[in-house]
Amino acid sequence: MTTGSADEGDSVATDNVRVTRAERQAQTRESLIEVAREMFLADGYAATSLDKVAVRAGFSKGAVYSNFAGKEQLCMAVLDSIHEEQIHGVVTAFTQDTDLDGRIEAFAAWAREGLGQPRWTSLEVEFGAIARQSPYVATELVKRHREIRAAIAQLVRQVTAEAGIEDAIDPDQAATTLLSLGIGLGTLRSLDHSIDVGVFADTMRALLRGSPR
Amino acid sequence: MTTGSADEGDSVATDNVRVTRAERQAQTRESLIEVAREMFLADGYAATSLDKVAVRAGFSKGAVYSNFAGKEQLCMAVLDSIHEEQIHGVVTAFTQDTDLDGRIEAFAAWAREGLGQPRWTSLEVEFGAIARQSPYVATELVKRHREIRAAIAQLVRQVTAEAGIEDAIDPDQAATTLLSLGIGLGTLRSLDHSIDVGVFADTMRALLRGSPR
DNA sequence: ACATTTCAGATACTAACGGTATCTGAGTAT
DNA sequence: ATACTCAGATACCGTTAGTATCTGAAATGT
DSSP states (O other): OOOSSOOOOSSOOOSSSOHHHHHHHHHHHHHHHHHHHHHHHHSSTTTOOOHHHHHHSSSSSSHHHSSSSHHHHHHHHHHHHHHHHHHHHHHHHSSSOOOOHHHHHHHHHHHHHHSSTHHHHHHHHHHHHGGGGGGHHHHHHHHHHHHHHHHHHHHHHHHHHHHHHHSSSHHHHHHHHHHHHHHHHHHHHHHHHOOHHHHHHHHHHHHHHHSSO | OOOSSSOOOOSOOOSSOOOOHHHHHHHHHHHHHHOOOOOOOHOOOOOOOHHHHHHTSSSSSSHHHHHSSHHHHHHHHHHHHHHHHHHHHHHHHSSOOHHHHHHHHHHHHHHHHHHHSSSHHHHHHHHHHGGGTTTHHHHHHHHHHHHHHHHHHHHHHHHHHHHTTTOOOHHHHHHHHHHHHHHHHHHHHOOOOTOOHHHHHHHHHHHHHOOOO
C-alpha cells in the first residue's frame, strides 16, 4: 500500500543483529505455533485457551490475533506442521527398503509409533467436528484430506506396481480404507490404550497382497 | 422413591391427568435428551449450549442441572439413546437373512444409511476428545466401546461359524478393525460427502471371507 | 539528523458459555 | 390445614474467544 514514489533503492544493506520487523514477526509466529502444538496435543482443542498459549510463549493474546485470524487458523497451522512430519515419516518408511515386506514392516513400525500415542488423531478429529460450524475449517480440512488420500493412493499404486501385484485393489479405495482405519484406530486408542494397533499393518498387508494373514 | 412405610397399597389408582412428581421429572428428562440429541447431532457438542437446549425443550437451564450432573452426562445419555438404535439396526441387519451374502448386504445397506449421514460419528468422536480432560467421560466411554467391540466380535464369531469359515480371522481383531473403520469413515464422511462408504462393506466381506473382492 | 508513518504486540473490554448458589411454589406427607 | 420437599427458575461467577483501542519502537521520508 502507498507505494507511491520510487523508494525501492537500496539502503537496507545492514544485516546485523538488528532483524527486520517481518523476521521478528515470523519468529513470534513460529513460537506461537510451537507452543500451541504442544498444548493442543496435550489438552485438546477446546481445553486450550489462546491466552495460556500466548503467555506460555512469552506474549499476550494480542500477539496471537496479530498473527492468526483466530483460534481455528492457529490450529490449522499446527495441524499443517504435524502433517509435514507425518508425511515425511510415511515416505521414509516406504523408501527405506525396496522389499515389499520390509516396507510394510517399516510402515507398521511407524504406525505403531504414530498411533501408539495418538493425541494427534484425537486433535485432528476434535478439530474436524468444528467444520460443521465453520466453513473455513470445512473447506481447508477437506482440501488437506484429499491431498493425503491422493498421496496414499499414489503410494499404494507405486508399491503394488513395484511388487508386481497390479490388480490387487483399487488404490483410491485402499487409500480411503487406510486413512479411515488410521483415524478410527487413533481415536479408539486415545481412549483405550489396550487397543491393538497391529490390525493396521495387517489390513495394509491384506489390501496390498490380497489376503488377511 | 422413599418406600419407607407401607403405602404400596392402592390410593394411587387414579391414573388420570395427575401424574406423580417422579413421572413429570422423567418426562422432563426425556424431553431434554430428545432435544439435546437433535441439537448435538446438528451442531456438535461444543457448539450446543445447555441454555439453548433447555429453552428449546421449554425449560430453563435449571432443569438440565436438576436432571443431569452436567453437560457431559447429558451428552452421555444422548449417546446411549443413539447406541440403542444403532445396535438394534445392526442386529436386525444380521438376523434378517440366514445367507451370508444376504447378511452382508443388509449390513452394507445399514452402514450406507448410518455412515451416509454421519453426524453421529462426528459427535461421538468430538465427545471422545473430552475424555482427556474428564475421567468420567474416559471411563464411561471406554466401558461402552468395549461392550460394542465385544458385541461385534460375537457377531463375527456367530456369522463365520454359521457360514462354516471357522479359521477366517480372529473375531476380536476383526471387531477392532470394523469399529475403527466405521469411526474413521464416518469422520471423513462428515467432512467430505464424496467419500465412498462402500469400502466398509467390502472390508467386512474381506474379513469374513478372506479376500477383498 | 530529525519528523512522520506504520504496525506488532499489549491492554481493556464485551458477549456467551458451563457451572454454582439460591430461591420459589406446586406436590407430598403428616 | 400445615409443614416439608424438591423440580425447576433465577441470579450470579469465572473463564473463554473475539474486538476495539492504544503504544512505542522500527521503518521511512526529507
